[in-house]
Amino acid sequence: MKSKASAPGKVILFGEHFVVYGVKAILCAINKRITVTAEKIEGKKISIKSNIGNLELETGKLISEINSPLKPFYYLADKMLKNENTGIEIIVESDIPLGVGLGSSSACCVAGAAAISRLFRKTSKEEILTLAIEAEKTIFKNTSGADCTVCTYGGIMNYDKENGFHKIESEPNFHLVIANSNIEHSTESIVEDVREFKENDEAGFSSLCKKESKLVEDVLELLKENDIKKLGTKIKENQEYLETIGISNEKLREMIQIGQTESFGAKITGAGGGGCIYALTDESNLKQTINQFKDKNYDCFSVKIDFKGLDTF
Numbered sequence: 555m556k557s558k559a560s561a562p563g564k565v566i567l568f569g570e571h572f573v574v575y576g577v578k579a580i581l582c583a584i585n586k587r588i589t590v591t592a593e594k595i596e597g598k599k600i601s602i603k604s605n606i607g608n609l610e611l612e613t614g615k616l617i618s619e620i621n622s623p624l625k626p627f628y629y630l631a632d633k634m635l636k637n638e639n640t641g642i643e644i645i646v647e648s649d650i651p652l653g654v655g656l657g658s659s660s661a662c663c664v665a666g667a668a669a670i671s672r673l674f675r676k677t678s679k680e681e682i683l684t685l686a687i688e689a690e691k692t693i694f695k696n697t698s699g700a701d702c703t704v705c706t707y708g709g710i711m712n713y714d715k716e717n718g719f720h721k722i723e724s725e726p727n728f729h730l731v732i733a734n735s736n737i738e739h740s741t742e743s744i745v746e747d748v749r750e751f752k753e754n755d756e757a758g759f760s761s762l763c764k765k766e767s768k769l770v771e772d773v774l775e776l777l778k779e780n781d782i783k784k785l786g787t788k789i790k791e792n793q794e795y796l797e798t799i800g801i802s803n804e805k806l807r808e809m810i811q812i813g814q815t816e817s818f819g820a821k822i823t824g825a826g827g828g829g830c831i832y833a834l835t836d837e838s839n840l841k842q843t844i845n846q847f848k849d850k851n852y853d854c855f856s857v858k859i860d861f862k863g864l865d866t867f
């Protein structure tokens with residue numbers, strides 16, 4: 555019997571990095587997905603096949619001894635195989651570019667947790683989210699949990715570490731244009747750089763956290779009113795805070811400049827250091843914004859909000 559699940563990627567609209575320190579962030583799931591198929595196989599082994607490589611190992615290995623980006627899948631399979639006499643084969647199919655801020659790792663962990671656990675029993679979304687966050691911690695110890703949460707439940711939501719998520723019910727009528735710098739990042743190392751920034755300037759970082767919290771509360775009101783122009787000014791403000799904590803660079807600044815020519819506002823999304831930026835548009839400036847990027851040969855596409863989240867087959 556095969557068990558299959560898919561989960562969407564995500565865009566962090568506001569609050570990346572600050573969310574790791576307890577500030578509320580606003581995120582949405584996007585219509586790009588990772589699909590994981592799991593199947594029991596003979597022998598006590600775990601076999602993982604993906605477009606980024608393959609891994610085949612016996613069960614029962616220590617996670618700390620596995621040096622592979624496919625480790626989260628091994629973790630999930632090995633956990634499920636305790637006291638079982640079989641193995642698992644896992645196949646990963648992805649249309650989310652890796653390491654560019656669109657939540658490929660969380661989509662892998664959520665779809666992987668669902669497909670693998672459901673080989674043994676029906677698991678709830680809550681259980682799957684817990685498993686997914688545990689799996690993500692094998693590659694990124696300090697995850698805030700925000701990405702896995704939005705990949706599980708879909709839609710647009712606010713999230714903070716203490717209170718979890720709250721879905722935003724109004725369906726905003728905006729389009730997001732994503733442009734990719736094609737510079738891969740490791741989320742873990744950029745989060746580590748921000749921790750160093752914080753340790754060198756605790757007072758400055760705490761003041762930025764307060765400003766970001768206020769900004770997110772303002773944005774929640776603007777989303778209710780669907781005030782897209784004012785949302786654009788908040789995007790620019792949030793980008794300034796991200797510049798201050800040092801996760802931007804020349805290339806990203808150039809892309810933000812291009813994105814802002816026609817859109818309401820543009821900023822980094824996700825860890826930064828490379829990866830993607832998004833520009834906020836509506837019907838009036840969507841095409842023009844895409845053309846601005848295309849004219850300068852940037853890899854660019856528009857995404858819609860995914861309201862489904864995790865899907866199991």
Ligand SMILES: Nc1ncnc2c1ncn2[C@@H]1O[C@H](COP(=O)(O)OP(=O)(O)OP(=O)(O)O)[C@@H](O)[C@H]1O
Nearest residue numbers: 604623648652653654655656657658659741824825
């Ligand atoms: N197609 C894939 N097959 C297997 N593993 C993948 C795949 N795509 C992503 N991953 C996992 O996700 C990791 C990349 O995660 P990382 O957090 O660095 O980037 P991201 O999730 O794309 O960006 P962000 O966290 O900023 O949204 C890979 O090292 C691997 O563990």
Ligand SMILES: C[C@@](O)(CCO)CC(=O)[O-]
Nearest residue numbers: 570571697698699824825
């Ligand atoms: C940078 C960060 O805020 C988002 C990465 O997509 C890290 C996290 O929330 O775990």
